[in-house]
Amino acid sequence: DAKTTQPNSMESNEEEPVHLPCNHSTISGTDYIHWYRQLPSQGPEYVIHGLTSNVNNRMASLAIAEDRKSSTLILHRATLRDAAVYYCILRDYGGSQGNLIFGKGTKLSVKP
Amino acid sequence: NAGVMQNPRHLVRRRGQEARLRCSPMKGHSHVYWYRQLPEEGLKFMVYLQKENIIDESGMPKERFSAEFPKEGPSILRIQQVVRGDSAAYFCASSPRTRSSGNTIYFGEGSWLTVV
Numbered sequence: 001d002a003k004t005t006q007p008n009s010m011e012s013n014e015e016e017p018v019h020l021p022c023n024h025s026t027i028s029g030t031d032y033i034h035w036y037r038q039l040p041s042q043g044p045e046y047v048i049h050g051l052t053s054n055v056n057n058r059m060a061s062l063a064i065a066e067d068r069k070s071s072t073l074i075l076h077r078a079t080l081r082d083a084a085v086y087y088c089i090l091r092d093y094g095g096s097q098g099n100l101i102f103g104k105g106t107k108l109s110v111k112p
Numbered sequence: 113n114a115g116v117m118q119n120p121r122h123l124v125r126r127r128g129q130e131a132r133l134r135c136s137p138m139k140g141h142s143h144v145y146w147y148r149q150l151p152e153e154g155l156k157f158m159v160y161l162q163k164e165n166i167i168d169e170s171g172m173p174k175e176r177f178s179a180e181f182p183k184e185g186p187s188i189l190r191i192q193q194v195v196r197g198d199s200a201a202y203f204c205a206s207s208p209r210t211r212s213s214g215n216t217i218y219f220g221e222g223s224w225l226t227v228v
Contacts (some may be wrong), residue, residue: 034216043116043203043219044155099145099221100205100217102155 001083004088009107012078020073020106022088026066034100035062035073037084044087044102047073083110114139116220117186118204124226131191131198133223137206143167144187145205145217146179155203161187166167194227 005023012018020110035047048055048062050071055062061074075082087105114198117136125131137144146158160168172179176194181187191198205219 036219038155043221044205046216046218049216099157099160101157102147104154 002029004090004103006086006088006103006106008104009109011109011111012075012082013079014080014110014112015077016076018078018082018108018110020070020075020086020088020108021070023070024088024090025069027090030091030092033062033064033068033071035060036087036089036102036106037082038087038099039081039084045084047086078108078110079111080112083108096105116141116204116206116218118202118220118223120223122224122226123220124228125194126228128193129196131194131225131227133189133191133202133204133225135187135204135206135220137167137187137204138218141206141208143207143209144181145207146187146189147203147205147219149203149222151200151203158189163207191225194225198226199225199227 024054032049032051034049037047038044048057048060050062052065054064063072085105085107087102089100091100116138119134123131142163144161146221147155148158149155157171159172159179163181164183176192178190201222203219203222205217207217
């Protein structure tokens with residue numbers, strides 16, 4: 001399985017933008033880049049996903065490098081409720097594997 | 113559209129008892145996944161099921177654990193003869209189908225099992 005590398009932790013100030021990086025140098029052509037987050041004592045929450053082009057939704061933006069070997073999740077204005085562990089996951093739509101494989105993720109702390 | 117529903121949310125069992133965790137996928141979803149999260153650890157994949165079929169059980173412990181997703185009704189994760197090491201949060205997730213670029217997996221809020 002293609003692996004991702006994320007920083008263990010990051011800090012942000014409330015109402016400032018946050019850029020969460022993810023490296024995936026062994027990504028294959030059929031891998032989609034998914035981001036999930038997990039708040040304390042809750043289930044993982046889908047954030048965003050993309051293949052090649054940058055993506056925006058109401059929660060965040062996903063910026064994907066031209067060579068697809070890295071991506072960045074962008075929270076435009078961090079709030080205290082954004083404090084969570086953020087997971088960058090590759091999911092292969094070309095094969096038969098359906099499940100997500102979670103790494104350690106990035107623990108985001110948001111300071112008021 | 114209700115999300116993935118799991119119950120019970122919290123379950124306490126004595127060592128040696130059985131634990132049954134239920135998961136109702138989102139409406140229209142035919143694929144179910146179970147994950148386990150031990151205290152202070154990451155999410156580990158356990159099993160992936162479609163209706164009446166186990167697709168991938170590579171993450172399931174070989175003994176005491178079983179899962180099913182019958183034609184009618186919720187998916188069930190069953191743990192027989194529980195031990196203290198089974199204490200964890202168990203998350204269920206569902207998706208409409210694989211091999212689709214628009215496909216996304218959605219998670220429930222989890223079932224917290226405590227073995228005393």
